[in-house]
Amino acid sequence: MNDTRSRQVVIAGAGVAGLTAALAFAERGYPIKLFEQAPRLEAAGAGIQLSPNATRILGQLGVLDRLLPAAVRPQAVVLRDARTLRELARVPLGEMAEKRWQAPYLVAHRADLQAALMARVADLPGIELVTGARLSGVATAPHGLTATAEIADGTVVAEGFLLIGADGVWSATRALGGFSSRSRFSGELAWRATVRADSAAGKAFAAIAATDCVTTFLHPGFHLVAYPVSKGTAFNLAAFTKGESIAEGWSGNADAKILTGAMRGTAPALVRLVEEAGPWTAWPIHTVDQRQPWTTPDGIALIGDAAHAMTPFAAQGAAMAIEDAATLAGFVAASPADLRGAIAAWESARRPRVAKVARRGAVNRLAWHAAGPVAMARNLFLAMRSSEKLAADLDWLYGWQDVQIESANP
Ligand SMILES: Cc1cc2nc3c(=O)[nH]c(=O)nc-3n(C[C@H](O)[C@H](O)[C@H](O)COP(=O)(O)OP(=O)(O)OC[C@H]3O[C@@H](n4cnc5c(N)ncnc54)[C@H](O)[C@@H]3O)c2cc1C
Numbered sequence: 001m002n003d004t005r006s007r008q009v010v011i012a013g014a015g016v017a018g019l020t021a022a023l024a025f026a027e028r029g030y031p032i033k034l035f036e037q038a039p040r041l042e043a044a045g046a047g048i049q050l051s052p053n054a055t056r057i058l059g060q061l062g063v064l065d066r067l068l069p070a071a072v073r074p075q076a077v078v079l080r081d082a083r084t085l086r087e088l089a090r091v092p093l094g095e096m097a098e099k100r101w102q103a104p105y106l107v108a109h110r111a112d113l114q115a116a117l118m119a120r121v122a123d124l125p126g127i128e129l130v131t132g133a134r135l136s137g138v139a140t141a142p143h144g145l146t147a148t149a150e151i152a153d154g155t156v157v158a159e160g161f162l163l164i165g166a167d168g169v170w171s172a173t174r175a176l177g178g179f180s181s182r183s184r185f186s187g188e189l190a191w192r193a194t195v196r197a198d199s200a201a202g203k204a205f206a207a208i209a210a211t212d213c214v215t216t217f218l219h220p221g222f223h224l225v226a227y228p229v230s231k232g233t234a235f236n237l238a239a240f241t242k243g244e245s246i247a248e249g250w251s252g253n254a255d256a257k258i259l260t261g262a263m264r265g266t267a268p269a270l271v272r273l274v275e276e277a278g279p280w281t282a283w284p285i286h287t288v289d290q291r292q293p294w295t296t297p298d299g300i301a302l303i304g305d306a307a308h309a310m311t312p313f314a315a316q317g318a319a320m321a322i323e324d325a326a327t328l329a330g331f332v333a334a335s336p337a338d339l340r341g342a343i344a345a346w347e348s349a350r351r352p353r354v355a356k357v358a359r360r361g362a363v364n365r366l367a368w369h370a371a372g373p374v375a376m377a378r379n380l381f382l383a384m385r386s387s388e389k390l391a392a393d394l395d396w397l398y399g400w401q402d403v404q405i406e407s408a409n410p
Contacts, residue, residue, distance in 0.1 A: 008033060008160035010147045012135040013167035014041060017304030017321035019117040021164050022127045023061045024329035032127040033158040035149040037134035037167075041114060046194045047229045047236025048110050049214060052101035052398040054319035057326045058116075059103060066119045070112035072228045073097075073104055075212045079368075079382065082219035082266045085208055089382040091390045093214075100391060101398040107214060107236070109229040113318075130156060138163060138176040140298040161339060162332065163300045166325070169286045170248055171306035179302065181292030186311055188285045189243035191259050193277040196234050201276035205235050208269045217270060220371035221262035224274070225315075237277055240313070246284050254282035285311055290354055295343040301328060308354050313368070314361035316397070320354055327402050357397065 009025045011018045014036035022032045050058070050071075058064045079089040097105040121127050130149065133156055137148035147158050165173025169183045195201035197211070205226055209215040214227040224239040241262040246254050256278060263271055274280075290308035295301045304321030331346035332339065370378050382390075 006144060006161055007031060008158070009162045009164060010145075010158045010160040011035070011164045011166055012147065012173050013165070013306070014129060014131075015166060015168055015304065015321070016113065016117070016318045017306070017325055018164070018166035019114070019121060020057070020061065020322045021166055021303060021325035021328065023063070023117070023120055023124065024326045025332075026124045026126050027061065028329055028333045030126070033160065034127060034129045035133040035135050035147070035158070036129065036131045039132040041118065041131065046110060046192050047227060047238070048108055048113055048318055049227065049315040050106045050108065050113070051315070051319050052097060052103035052105055053400045054322045055106055056103035056401065057322050061120065061326070062123070063116050063120045067106070067108060067113060067116035070116075070231065071106040071108040072212070072232055074107055074214045074227055075210070077214045078210065078216070080209065080215060080217050081379070082217040082222075082224070082263070082270055085267045085270065088218070088379055089385070089390060090387050091394065092387050096391070097398070101395075105398070107227045107229060109236070112230070135167060135172050135176065138173070138300070140300070145299055161299060162343075164328070165300065165302040165306045166304050166321070167306050169288060169305040169309040171302065173300065173302060173306060177296060177300040179293060179296070181288050183286040183288050183309060185245040186285045186287050187242055188311065189241055189246070189254060189258065190283040190285055190312065191239040191241065191256070191280045192283070193237045193280050194229070194234050195237065195277050197228075197232060199276075201273060202235060204269065204273040204276050205237075208267070208273065211235070216368065218368045219263065219266060220369050220375070221264060222259065223368045224270070239274070239280075243282070243284075246282060248284065256280045287311060290351075290358060293347075294350075295347045297340050299339055299343070301343050301346070303328060308358070310358040311361050311365060313364040314357055316357045316361065320357060323353070323400070323402070324350060330402065353400070360397065
């Protein structure tokens with residue numbers, strides 16, 4: 001292997017995890033070969049919440065300035081009862097979030113996040129993005145590895161010292177790299193629709209919630225999260241119900257009656273919003289058992305959904321992907337002579353954090369879909385907790401900072 005290749009990082013997947021990893025390693029001088037199976041980069045899904053633990057890293061990587069013009073800083077996260085529309089809790093965001101967690105809480109269209117990441121990728125030397133290239137083979141040797149990707153007219157090969165599997169919940173790197181973990185259908189469907197603010201659905205939303213907040217409507221059969229995107233000209237709606245497994249990816253083939261059928265007892269104004277907002281597309285929520293290994297001794301590391309896809313009930317999957325990518329680059333750069341030790345140490349450092357975040361999502365799921373006396377206890381608990389306390393409960397999550405990243409960006 002020549003000198004460049006012996007320092008090259010090969011990345012499979014140019015989603016949030018892969019693009020952030022490319023930036024974090026390129027900032028440290030590593031040449032990058034990035035394979036993306038899609039012929040063009042298209043962001044799957046519509047909106048995304050980016051909490052301060054993620055935007056802090058995006059700021060350090062030079063992405064935040066490019067994202068801010070298109071993003072919205074919501075004023076609060078608000079929980080409402082879907083039956084009565086009554087406000088149950090409010091966590092102030094906006095300036096308060098920035099002061100408390102030293103980075104903004106943002107909501108954005110996924111395409112805007114991807115455009116900001118890509119603009120920064122274009123600025124940095126040393127990142128070669130190959131689109132239409134699906135990772136199809138991995139061979140390891142004592143001093144480096146070779147990754148093969150299928151392209152339209154054949155194959156392309158890349159050599160490197162580290163392969164990062166950032167290829168999402170249905171990762172090919174997992175199988176090709178000899179990992180035992182597999183994705184599993186969680187039994188839940190995510191439903192999404194984007195509505196223009198000046199449409200009937202947009203007006204229906206404005207009639208029942210503040211349009212500059214992230215609002216979650218709670219109900220035993222579903223919950224619905226709504227927030228502004230595209231500078232407030234549109235709203236992203238995401239609802240979650242139980243359901244049968246459907247084709248992987250966002251599809252229009254699930255029957256929206258599953259969603260409306262789950263809304264028994266919901267306030268008519270919220271039902272109207274859901275009816276006006278169609279067509280809804282559905283996504284089968286798959287998870288990956290995060291207790292399985294994420295690294296191999298011969299230089300393969302899984303990050304983001306490929307390693308530990310979680311249910312989206314803490315809105316942290318992309319944030320964890322961003323944290324994974326930035327911290328992995330920090331660990332590898334800090335131990336240039338010991339890749340094996342570096343990626344093993346990275347995995348050990350990340351595990352407790354990712355496990356705690358996944359648990360938070362599971363608790364949210366239980367609390368948000370609570371019924372009867374449990375829902376009453378939840379509402380009472382929330383009513384007694386001040387906004388300040390609710391914000392303080394999130395310090396461990398949103399205030400997280402990595403020592404190595406901080407020292408690399410004094
Ligand atoms: C409804 C919903 C709402 C969510 N909301 C939030 C939120 O508000 N905030 C948040 O932080 N997270 C949220 N998440 C989670 C978040 O979307 C994911 O955790 C995040 O996108 C994972 O990023 P990733 O880069 O690991 O994977 P992906 O985004 O899936 O990217 C993987 C990339 O790899 C490519 N690829 C796949 N196979 C190959 C191959 N063989 N070769 C080359 N390329 C390949 C794919 O084309 C894709 O570009 C939500 C998830 C859902 C379902």
